Amino acid sequence: MTYFLGIDAGGSHCRARLVDHSGTVLGSGSAGPANAGIGLDALFAALEGVIAQALGEAGLGSEQARAVQIGMGIAGITRPGVREAIAGHDFGLGTVTCATDAMIANLGAHRGADGAVLIVGTGSIAQLRVEGRDFAIGGYGFPISDEGSGAALGLSAMRHALRALDGRTRRTALSEAVTEGFEHDTARAIAWMDHATPRDYGAFAPLVMAHAQQGDVIARSIVEDAAGHIERFIETVFERGAVRCALVGGLAPHMRPWLRARTVAKLTDPLGDSLDGALLLAGFDPAG
Numbered sequence: 001m002t003y004f005l006g007i008d009a010g011g012s013h014c015r016a017r018l019v020d021h022s023g024t025v026l027g028s029g030s031a032g033p034a035n036a037g038i039g040l041d042a043l044f045a046a047l048e049g050v051i052a053q054a055l056g057e058a059g060l061g062s063e064q065a066r067a068v069q070i071g072m073g074i075a076g077i078t079r080p081g082v083r084e085a086i087a088g089h090d091f092g093l094g095t096v097t098c099a100t101d102a103m104i105a106n107l108g109a110h111r112g113a114d115g116a117v118l119i120v121g122t123g124s125i126a127q128l129r130v131e132g133r134d135f136a137i138g139g140y141g142f143p144i145s146d147e148g149s150g151a152a153l154g155l156s157a158m159r160h161a162l163r164a165l166d167g168r169t170r171r172t173a174l175s176e177a178v179t180e181g182f183e184h185d186t187a188r189a190i191a192w193m194d195h196a197t198p199r200d201y202g203a204f205a206p207l208v209m210a211h212a213q214q215g216d217v218i219a220r221s222i223v224e225d226a227a228g229h230i231e232r233f234i235e236t237v238f239e240r241g242a243v244r245c246a247l248v249g250g251l252a253p254h255m256r257p258w259l260r261a262r263t264v265a266k267l268t269d270p271l272g273d274s275l276d277g278a279l280l281l282a283g284f285d286p287a288g
Contacts, residue, residue: 001021001067002067002069002094003020003064003067003068004018004019004020004068004070004071004279004283004284005017005018005019005054005069005070005093005279005282006018006070006072006276006277006278006279006281007047007051007070007071007074007275007278008073008101008104008105008273008274008275009035009046009047009072009075009101010033010034010035010075010101011037011075011076011122011123012032012121012199013030013031013032013033014030014031014033014034014046014047014050015028015030015274016028016029016050016051016053016054016275017275017278017279018057018058018060019279019284021284023284023286026054026060027053027054027055027056027057027060028053028057029049029050029051029053029054029057030053031046031049032046033046034074034075035074035075035076035101036074036075036076036077036079037075037079040085043074044089047091048091051091051092051093055068062092065093065094066092066094067094068093069093069094069282069284070093070096070282071097071098071099071277071278071279071281071284072086072096072098072099072278073099073100073101073102073105073274073277073281074086074098074099074100074101075100077099078100083098086098095282095283097281097282097283100127101274102117102126102127103127103134103281104274104275104277104278104280104281105117105119105127105248105274106128106134106277107129107276107277107278107280107281108270108272108273108274108277108278108280109246109248109270109271109272109273110129110246110270110271111271111272111280111286112277112280113129114129114130114242114243114244115128115129115242115244115268116128116237116242116246117245117247117248118234118237118245118246118247118248118249118252119248119249119252120150120230120247120248120249120250120251120252120255121150121202121250122146122149122150122151122199122250123141123142123145123146123149123150123151124138124147124149124152124230124233124249125137125139125145126237130240130241130242130243131241137236137237137240138233142155142198147226147229147230148227148228148230148233148255149202149226149251150201150202150203150205150251151198151199151201151202151205152201152226153201153202153208153222153223153251154200154201154205155201156222157207157208157222158178158204160172160178160218161174161175161178161179161189162189164179165179165186166186169218172216172219173214173216173219174207174211174216175218177211178207205251205254208223209223209254223255223258224258226255226258227255227258230255231260231263234247234263234266238266244268245266245267246267246268246270247267248270
């Protein structure tokens with residue numbers, strides 16, 4: 001019997017789902033960050049961890065594992081040398097097929113058909129399939145890219161908070177809430193920024209959204225600016241030939257109410273998630 005294992009390895013978490021030929025879920029796995037940016041050793045450790053969890057839950061031994069076809073979507077796989085390193089690594093499984101995490105999200109959202117996703121989470125990227133051709137828009141990395149994302153919201157909030165401490169702009173409930181964790185001390189904030197990651201900045205996103213909903217003027221302007229970037233992303237997706245577009249990612253449901261009605265009307269609901277896409281990449285056929 002052939003088995004199929006899908007893995008979604010992203011900047012915040014790594015998930016795995018193991019199914020048989022009929023689509024019955026036999027096992028799953030989860031771990032922390034598993035993007036290429038954490039280093040190959042850490043990446044392989046995370047991948048092997050979720051693989052072991054899924055196989056163990058399914059009760060598959062080493063011989064049966066060789067009958068497992070695997071599809072992986074890995075954030076940062078386009079970095080030089082990463083694909084080659086993965087191709088040369090023995091996971092103890094059968095055929096291994098890799099793609100970006102954005103690509104498996106798009107595959108899952110449209111069940112492999114033409115379409116696009118705009119992923120808005122800690123970062124942001126649009127992934128398209130147009131007449132069978134796959135390509136991405138944006139997603140170049142924070143802070144150059146990732147417009148409309150959680151990290152971008154957090155960066156804007158931090159900028160406002162530091163200006164407010166200087167007296168260069170008005171203090172608001174948002175700026176006070178952001179600097180409270182640094183005891184309203186600029187030096188402490190700067191020390192934090194020296195080592196802060198996109199995920200660290202993204203941790204401020206819920207705070208920004210909450211204050212925007214409460215009417216904080218600066219928070220609203222930050223969220224409205226993010227919504228503008230998301231709308232431009234969506235416009236570009238259709239200009240580039242996409243026949244449909246789904247808005248996905250952890251921040252997506254929170255940003256959707258800030259979009260114009262005509263933009264929301266263009267969006268479609270995803271038919272599946274990233275793990276569904278990873279399973280398609282592995283060769284699983286939902287139709288049997």
